[in-house]
Amino acid sequence: MDFGYTPEQETLRREVQEFIAEHVTDDVLGELETAEEGGRGVHYRELIRKVAERQWIGISWPKEYGGQGGSRIEQYIVEEEFARLGIAVGGAGSGAPAILAAGTEEQKRHFIPGLISGEIIFALGFTEPQAGADLAGLQCRAVRDGDEYVINGQKMYTSAAHYATHIYLMARTDPDAPRHRGISIFLVPMDAPGITVRPLWTIQSDPPAPIGTTYGMARTNETFFEDVRVPASMMLGEENSGWYVGAMGLNLDRVGASRYLISVRRDEDIVNWVKENDFGGHSPADDPAVRDKLAELWTEAQVCRLMTMRSMSLVERGGNFTYEGSAEKVWAPEHGVHTTETITQILGPYAQLLSSSEEAIENGLFAHNVMGAFQSGINHGSVQVMRDQMARRGLGMPRG
């Protein structure tokens, strides 16, 4: 079995790298440092327009909705090169795959081209203060009223709410049904009357995390819904099927370059730093303990990559894709934490110096990563929940 790339795919990678060198300017990178629009200012939007012109966004998505009808691996190559700079090219998140799988024709034609162009941005509205890992305990209510639903409740960690056009919202539509069977998903415009956003500033906000920090979001939000009316046509999938639609979308979103790179980017960074630095004739690359640790990380990272490739292969062939994504979501974040621990050991006290310190290494990138890496095992499905899914779906064990 060959896990390498074809000559055509290698050519595509080089083309993307050349494009990035020419078009990802300091202006674009400067915008990425701002939190107010999620880094999506005028220069960023112009970049995405050029990427779309090259037909590199939504490569594997259907042509009738603005995609290219191409292969998932080619999309991965493009996403990987941009993700190294912290740039998500088109439709990142679980909303788009969920719409493609469960949306009406009208929803697909409205949302998918907009997600590709960047004109539509989703905030994820699943987690609540009392319903995170136990998401099925959510209390946000949606009550049918004629051709509309009326939504009351709140969502937590809606990190894109301050620059999103819509919120991809999970709400309870049947409070009397078993917990997983009374939930629906809605695509709600952020400018709908009754939506309120309360900012929450994270440990990455002051001093600001440098570009490329793993989970470097400076701002997140909680979002409140008071008698928010949304047309019934904005329900995604059948009423009370939202749990399954949402889980499927989350699963598909766990496949791809962004998720992979979140956990392995620092591996590449620390290897480069170790090789490039010399302290009075002594290079950390000569230290057997450092070499041993980095080789260990490389081995783990290869497992991340192989799991990613397997999942993409399953998706490409339309295979049954359930616990495989959960396995990735356990292995990769725990590897990221291991990498963080290793970097802390290699750099010693320098691993504690944030971006505001003049003596910080790589502008504090590694230190900010120490603060952010641990949440990767919690958000977007905690590793404990993922292991439970693997036990049930992969090993055939009963629901606990």
Place this chain on the structure above:
Amino acid sequence: MAKDPVCGKEIDEAQARAQTSQTVHGASEVDPQQGTRIFHDGSWIYFCGLECRTRFLASPATYTSD
């Protein structure tokens, strides 16, 4: 005025909900210093901040019984 059921502090509901700015795409933004809230059993309960709300959520019955 509402009363934080955990610490007893008075919360001005209007201030907690008052729009101070708008997001890029038109949602109201509020001042986080004015407290937070939760939709609980069909009505909004106000808190001075996340810590009190977290304590409430850990044991709602402790704070809602007469």
